[in-house]
Amino acid sequence: MHIRVECLTHIYAPGTPAERFALREISLEIEPGERVGILGPTGSGKSTLVQHIAGLLKPTVGQVLLDGVPAHAPTAEARARRRRVGLAFQYPEQQIFETTVFREVAFGPRNLGLNGEEVTRRVRWALETVGLDPEAFGARTPFALSGGEMRRVALASVLALLPRVLILDEPTAGLDPRGREDLLARLDAWQRETGATLVVVSHHLDEVARLVERVVVLQEGRVVADGPARALLGDGNLWRSLGLAPPPEVALLEALQQLGWPIPPECWPREELAREILRQWQKRHSQQGARSTQHAARSR
Ligand SMILES: Nc1ncnc2c1ncn2[C@@H]1O[C@H](COP(=O)(O)OP(=O)(O)OP(=O)(O)O)[C@@H](O)[C@H]1O
Ligand SMILES: [Mg+2]
Structure with missing residues (x-):
């Protein structure tokens, strides 16, 4: 209907x-x-x-x-x-x-x-x-x-x-x-x-x-x-503008964004956020791994 x-x-x-x-x-x-x-x-x-x-x-x-x-x-x-x-x-x-x-x-x-x-x-x-x-x-x-x-x-x-x-x-x-x-x-x-x-x-x-x-x-x-x-539920500003406290997942998402992790607000609910954190962490980890391999290769 x-x-x-x-x-x-x-x-x-x-x-x-x-x-x-x-x-x-x-x-x-x-x-x-x-x-x-x-x-x-x-x-x-x-x-x-x-x-x-x-x-x-x-x-x-x-x-x-x-x-x-x-x-x-x-x-x-x-x-x-x-x-x-x-x-x-x-x-x-x-x-x-x-x-x-x-x-x-x-x-x-x-x-x-x-x-x-x-x-x-x-x-x-x-x-x-x-x-x-x-x-x-x-x-x-x-x-x-x-x-x-x-x-x-x-x-x-x-x-x-x-x-x-x-x-x-x-x-x-x-x-x-x-x-x-x-x-x-x-x-x-x-x-x-x-x-x-x-x-x-x-x-x-x-x-x-x-x-x-x-x-x-x-x-x-x-x-x-x-x-x-x-997108709406992951936007902490929306919750605050309504006088509501953002839920813990959104607070975490915002804290990560402030630390320079480019996590989009669509990473919600918590399972999505966890997946995105893991994905970015693995990406950083493999980049760091590649850098230290290069460093080790150069210093040999
Ligand atoms: N039967 C009624 N007679 C007079 N005012 C009413 C009546 N029902 C609701 N209101 C008023 O209308 C407004 C909206 O009420 P409503 O119940 O739709 O809000 P709500 O968003 O469902 O709130 P809540 O989250 O507390 O359930 C409120 O200011 C409320 O006091
Ligand atoms: Mg009601």
Whole structure:
């Protein structure tokens, strides 16, 4: 599905003392199958933007078009498109309401009018896809789960609708490092298999670097950068301009650059940086080796 955000402005509580500009004249396009990260400091408008893409908020000005149809329109055409956009909320407890995990994940497929067998098949598949054993979790109440398990259930209920656009708002908040790795690998595999569009809102640079190839950076409701993930994430100045500390890999990359190692910012994430350091070190080493051989040959 093609997504086009046109001059989108969102004001919360307009005309009241609590009035707040959350988005200011945002324009961007997301092509089918793209993997896009949305970054920015807290309060920069990330969650507001993705709720607009999912058609959950009414624009104050401008619009979001899903395959050319305004996402928020009260028409059957717009509803059909919204149904193909799955949003996993920043706070999963905001989207969970059923009494058991099975019923929670089954809710969407049942609403689509699928038969019981197909619903069960989808629920099992979705729970397995997010790394939850359907036997162990199906009958449990979602509200008695850990934060990380609840997040996986919320994600499973979105996946069970087979979205063409999957939007994840802080997908790994509340997960431990191993859980985070595991979930990222599963999402990566799911996207590669389905070719769906993936939009990831995150504060974790590592996970953005792992999952996406393009990054859009928001600041105070405006797009301040939009480009290839590697080059943007490796640019320490961008992080500082946003009031964020560059991640350790970028700090190392900058320190090496200051020492005269010509390492480009695209050498990111850390595996790439390590490879580049090794490559340059070997190059220097072999140059030094060649020089000392020449020196030894000359002094003979
Ligand atoms: N329901 C609301 N009513 C009023 N103001 C809101 C509401 N939701 C968000 N805001 C305000 O709009 C701005 C953007 O909020 P948003 O939640 O989109 O930011 P965010 O980038 O997702 O932040 P975070 O990284 O903390 O999740 C903030 O100033 C926030 O206080
Ligand atoms: Mg948010």
